[in-house]
Amino acid sequence: MKTIVICSGGLDSVSLAYKVAAENTLTRLVSFDYGQRHAKEIDYAARAAQALNVPHTVIDMRNIGATLTGSALTDDIDVPDGHYAEETMRITVVPNRNAIMLTIAFGIAAANQDDAVATAVHGGDHFIYPDCRPAFTESFNAMQKAALDGYADVTLYTPFVHGSKADIVTAGAAVNTPFADTWSCYKGGENHCGRCGTCVERREAFDLAGVTDPTVYDDPDYWKQAIAERGNA
Template identity: 60%
Template sequence: MNALVICSGGMDSIALAHKIAAERALTRPVSFDYGQRHKKELDSTRACAARFGVPQDVKDVIDISAVRRLLTGSALTDSGSVPKEHHAEDLMRIAVVPNRNAIMLAIAFGIAAAEQAESVAAAVHGDDRFIYPDYHPDFVEAFATTPRHAFGEMPKIALYTPFIRRVKADIVREGARLGVPCAETWSCSQGGDHHCGRCGTCLEWREAFLLADVEDPTPYEKPDYWVEACREHQEKQPSRGSELAIAGPMK
């Protein structure tokens, strides 16, 4: 079964693209410019497409940035600061872009129908379901029924979400198994020359690499901030203990 993948350029979606290319047939990555401050992630998607010889150029990035002025209230699109705290769900929720996945899925299904792809793949995963409503299995299960009603007699298109009940550490292990060039992905919520090492997304991926027992090859602007963040997390939640040992900075 072939598939197009909704690909941001982050570790999770790039790992998914590699998984599809290895297990079925990757038709193309579909990327979106929604006015995100970390637009640099789109370069990672183009590099991934080039590795597999599938279409993805500047003109293939779908520009929905015009809706940015309406999808307000997210740190990823507004001028406010991006959360810089480890596992602070109340703070991380300000990075939610309203209905983003539903918008992207609807467009991706239209492209899949036009190109006669058999499935649309999305890298929604278990770690973010508590923060992002459109990462929850209930949302995915509900949206998967949409093509049955939207396309009438056209061939049915499946929604493929193999990471839905897995966590970031699982994705890191899968990426390592598939040979994903992790250093060429972009998951940071900022848009600098290197991953900042301070935003919630950077901290979550550093944790994921540690839990997966896989070396993190990502260059960070603040590589030592990881130790400080782990210590603060332990101090704020002493009754729960910590999932992590403070192992020192990873360069």
């Protein structure tokens, strides 16, 4: 199955790219510049494409992203510290982001006679992001079947949608994903901050999966505090 992977350069999408390359035919990685706080993650997507020997397409969505205001990922709003499942992390929602990206990716797939578009949405995202939930991915897939009816047959591939971040680490390790060459932190410093929701979730996932985390964090122990505070809430 010829598959393109939407790849941000993060742990989830790079692991997915390696999984697809091992199990199917990976044809390209597609990344999106929507004016996010930093574009550092796209550099990591480029590294993955080079390592996997596939093209890397970067779609410029900055004009669109500029209108999707109100998110800490696109506006001058501080990224909160704490666990991903905290209510405060809703400030990182970019409205309809996945729906927009997937629509473009399906067009690319159809134009290039690919069979599937893969995205690394997972169960840990469900609380915060509505466009990562199974109800969305199933409906989107049905919508695209109608949109491309008679022209192309492209399927949405979401192997992690019912799984956890730890499951992704386990799956990534099984296909030798170079975890050190992935970027998750929303703050975009020299190292992962260790305090934002995605850093906490990343560090916790490696611990739960029993896989050594090669990531350098500025605050490597904060995740334990964040998880404890969430449990006491």
